[in-house]
Amino acid sequence: MTISRNDAAAALSDIENTQRRGMTLRGYRLGGPILMLWALIWATGYLTMGLAPPELWLPVWLGLDVVGVAGALLLARTGKPAAAGAPPGMTWRLLGGSLALMIFALSVFWVMKPTEPAAAMAFPGLLIGVIYAVVGFWAAPRYAVIGALMFALTLIGYFLFQPWLAFWMAAASGALFLSGVWLWRR
Amino acid sequence: MAGSDDIIHQPLRLKIMAALSAEKGQPLDFPRLKTITQATDGNLGSHLATLEKAGYVAIEKDFVGKRPRTQAKLTPQGRKAFRAHVDYLRSVVEAAEDEGG
Numbered sequence: 055m056t057i058s059r060n061d062a063a064a065a066l067s068d069i070e071n072t073q074r075r076g077m078t079l080r081g082y083r084l085g086g087p088i089l090m091l092w093a094l095i096w097a098t099g100y101l102t103m104g105l106a107p108p109e110l111w112l113p114v115w116l117g118l119d120v121v122g123v124a125g126a127l128l129l130a131r132t133g134k135p136a137a138a139g140a141p142p143g144m145t146w147r148l149l150g151g152s153l154a155l156m157i158f159a160l161s162v163f164w165v166m167k168p169t170e171p172a173a174a175m176a177f178p179g180l181l182i183g184v185i186y187a188v189v190g191f192w193a194a195p196r197y198a199v200i201g202a203l204m205f206a207l208t209l210i211g212y213f214l215f216q217p218w219l220a221f222w223m224a225a226a227s228g229a230l231f232l233s234g235v236w237l238w239r240r
Numbered sequence: 241m242a243g244s245d246d247i248i249h250q251p252l253r254l255k256i257m258a259a260l261s262a263e264k265g266q267p268l269d270f271p272r273l274k275t276i277t278q279a280t281d282g283n284l285g286s287h288l289a290t291l292e293k294a295g296y297v298a299i300e301k302d303f304v305g306k307r308p309r310t311q312a313k314l315t316p317q318g319r320k321a322f323r324a325h326v327d328y329l330r331s332v333v334e335a336a337e338d339e340g341g
Contacts, residue, residue, distance in 0.1 A: 055244050059336030062329040068251065069258040069326065076262045076276045 078194050086238025088126045089200070093231035095122045096178075097224045103175060104220030123152045155181070172216045175223060179208030200233040245325040247294045252279055252287045257322045260297065260314045267300060267311035288312055296321055 057065070095118045102114045127148055159181060168174045183205030190198025207229060211222035248257050255277040260268060268276070274284050291297040296318030300311045314322065 055246050055249070057244050057249070057329070057332055059333055062332035062336075065249065065251075065254055066326070066329050066333065068254055072255045072258040072276060073262040075278075076259050076268075079272060079276060 081194055082196060082237040084130060085194075085197075086234045086236070087129050089234030089237060090231050091125045091129065091234075092122055093227045093234060095119075096230060097227035100175070100220045100224035100227065103171075104218075104224065108171065119152070119156055123149065126152070155185075172212060172219050175219050176208050176212040179204055179211075179223060179226070183208060196237060200230070200237075203229055203233065244328055245321055247290065247296070248322060248325045250287070252277060252283060253291055254325075255279070256284070256287060256291060256312075257296065257314070257318065257325075260312060261319065261322050263313065265313065267313040270310040270312070273312060291318070294318075 099115050099118050103111050106114070127145055130145070130148055159178060162177065163174065168177070183201045183203075186197045186201030186204060188201070190196065190201055204226070207226040208223070211219050211226065215222045248254055256273065256279075259273055259276040270284070273279075273288075274281065277284065279287075288297060288299060292299050295315060297312050298315050300313075302309055302311075
């Protein structure tokens with residue numbers, strides 16, 4: 055059988071699209087457990103903010119962030135996608151990305167100096183929400199849904215449940231956990 | 241230049257081979273393969289059987305707990321045939337571009 059130029063180009067395009075879909079699904083499978091881990095970290099962090107005095111918030115969050123980054127690295131290394139050819143430099147990307155996020159969040163607090171605790175509590179939710187949304191629009195659509203959800207839950211909590219915002223955000227971590235399950239199961 | 245591989249070139253079989261080839265030797269389970277190739281159960285099963293008969297794909301059936309699981313992966317012969325077919329497709333496109341100037 056002879057194949058025309060158009061047929062050959064269409065077949066190559068099909069191959070590329072199929073492999074891209076596979077890569078996105080592998081990414082979801084890798085990202086799901088990491089999201090579940092961060093949901094638990096968020097729940098712990100926000101419960102601390104709701105129950106412990108403010109001077110403990112920063113050290114607790116820094117400790118939790120270290121646990122989260124280390125856990126994410128471990129999950130990324132042991133996940134099946136690594137065996138199936140995860141992109142090179144994954145560890146450095148995760149480390150660099152996490153470090154950049156932490157430095158950005160701390161810098162915003164130092165520069166903007168939020169006077170009300172609710173603003174400080176809402177900021178990480180909005181930041182993570184917008185990052186997921188951008189990732190979603192560029193690479194993996196499901197993250198856009200998760201980002202929009204986090205953004206919306208944070209704003210709802212800030213405007214409607216401000217006195218209980220820490221507990222609201224801790225509860226919203228449940229949505230983040232379920233989002234992780236949603237990514238991982240497909 | 242090698243010719244077209246008629247077994248692989250069928251649209252769904254091409255997608256199956258592309259999806260399995262990207263897994264670098266790891267098997268893919270049936271539901272994920274179905275999602276990636278956007279196929280129906282019946283179609284996917286019948287084309288997988290054709291590829292298995294040609295020796296391009298190995299099908300493994302086992303149980304996870306009490307649930308049956310079907311997994312597929314490329315055989316070395318399948319990997320080689322897929323590479324050759326992709327090379328052929330590229331050569332067709334490049335030859336047409338060369339002729340077009």
